[in-house]
Amino acid sequence: MQLREDVSLVDTDYGKVLLDGGTGExxxxxxxxxxxxxxxxxxxxxxxxxATLCAAFDVDGDRATADVTALLTALRDARLVRP
Known part of the structure; x- marks a missing residue:
């Protein structure tokens, strides 16, 4: 998976920020x-x-899998990524 060319990724003190250069969102x-x-x-x-989430954040496997799936779906729905 890759970000679209007009999507910027910046590290912050709290995590990361994605900026869609096409929409400004x-x-x-x-x-x-x-x-x-x-x-x-x-x-x-x-x-x-x-599995990495489980180890890093003490979360169960079902929750971790759901979180990964939810973020991937959100990225696709927002059209921030290319396959």
């Missing part, structure tokens, strides 16, 4: 969302990212 990601996005952009499988 931005999305703030907390540390959990930042970890998920970093994994997705690196091409890691969703299950592997969920």
């Amino acid at each position: 931005y999305w703030e990601l907390n540390p959990t969302g930042s970890l998920v996005l970093t994994g997705l952009l690196a091409g890691r499988p969703a299950g592997e990212i969920a």
Whole structure:
């Protein structure tokens, strides 16, 4: 997965911010969302990212998998990413 060319990604003290250069809209990601996005952009499988969430944030597997899926769906729905 890749961000669209006109989407910028910036690290912040709290996580990351995505800026859609086409619309001017931005999305703030907390540390959990930042970890998920970093994994997705690196091409890691969703299950592997969920396992990392479990270890990093003491969350159960079902919740971690749901969080990864929810962020991926939101990124696609907002048209911030390319397949």
